[in-house]
Amino acid sequence: MTYFAELSSRQVAALASDARVPVLLLPVGAVEPHGPHAPLGTDPLISRGMCERAAARLAGDPGLRVLILPEVPYGVTRFAAGFAGGVSIGEETLYALLTEICGALTEQGLTRILLVNNHFEPAHLAVLRRVAETADVGFVDLVRRRYAARLTDEFRSGECHAGQYETSLVLADRPDLVDAAVQRGLPAVHVDLARGGVTDFASAGMTEAYCGTPAQATAEEGEKTFSVLTDILVEAIRELV
Template sequence: MRDLTELTWHEVREAGTRAIALLPIGSQEQHAAHLPMGTDTLLAEAVLDRAAALLAEDPAGSELIRLPALPFGHSPHHLFAAAVSLSAATLGAVLDDVLDSLVTSGYRRIMVVNGHGGNDEIMRLAVKRFALRADVTVAACSYWTITAGDGGADDGRPEVTPGHAGWFETSLMLAAHPGLVRTPVAPRAPVEPPPLFDNPPYPGLTVERHGEWARVGGSTDDASGADAPSGRRLLGDRARGLALAIRAFDAATIRTEEKNEDH
């Protein structure tokens, strides 16, 4: 994997004829009292970089061009504490502009790798809309949804995955960036009634109740049991899953691109 930032424009153009451009996106928002604002961006980058390292072991693997991470996302629900938030319309427009720039620069295969829940729907809609009007194949995923499928990925705690500033993200940060985790992590006091955004009263419902994030202190679950060994397993599983996803995307699209070049 090569960084777009370090390439000349000739190298960018030349790579675009065959490479997959990878765009990590995240956020700057409160992550309770123990995690940094940039947690979502840092984790998206960590999973992507580890996936690329796995793919680099294959000499016939995908050629990848990594863009700088987009560090801002849609985070109005975290402004009760602190966030740098883009509106849904602005984030969609930014993604559209970045995708359009890549296509104009010669890229026809692009994957967006997201680290923030508030971006997910906006990112997927932006990808779908862009592919309707541009000659491009675009993929999108949030890193926590892509697993290697080898079982036990969430250490028996799928009900708090991915959560926010809880056990899952804190374990990942203890593995990827332990120096940024403020320890000891204090246990989260139980709150009554339980928040609805993370535990809706019926499966399939999306429920938001005003003021809930501030009421629960900015996290979805207790992070005090997080640990680095769990984080390494979780991070490894997501990296392997993302590597498999990139390889599958490459295999499914390279033939189309080769045919286009032949014509």
């Protein structure tokens, strides 16, 4: 079994005596608008996709056992204010939720936990970094240079909210959730969300809650990017162990 919540209580208790070291992956994201073409749950979908692929790749490893925790799909997403579908929670709410989840697990001896996140709003990232430090857990912080340098040009440009990068990943994992007819007709929107001073999508010029070039997204690009993301996550798992 790959999913932690599918185990029985007795099976979880047995992890302590397993020859394989248990590593728990916690997918994190946000429920927010991703243009007129992609699903609100794009970010947690990508996080979950990374976790599932990493778990599959390491399924035969004799030294560790990867388990995927139920995802936390809600995050800090004030940038999406004014668009239908955004569900933002406060920093302290997110911090309390994640630290208490991690604390409940570490108290049971399950100390190797990795936060896997694909929502990059600065306030959200700041919370995850604080959780990683105070709860003493791992965090795959994809915007750090060591990771970002391995991802696509659009990702590094900061024009990657519901653009080619994210839409390609959704097409690779759940193409049924992308409105392809709308996607193919969307013009490029050049807004760098990584630059300072951006406070919300609308005022930054993202009138349809996306930036980048979603019309160029393909499932093939998504599979290649997922492969890189899986490499990154597998390396982080091994570092944690």
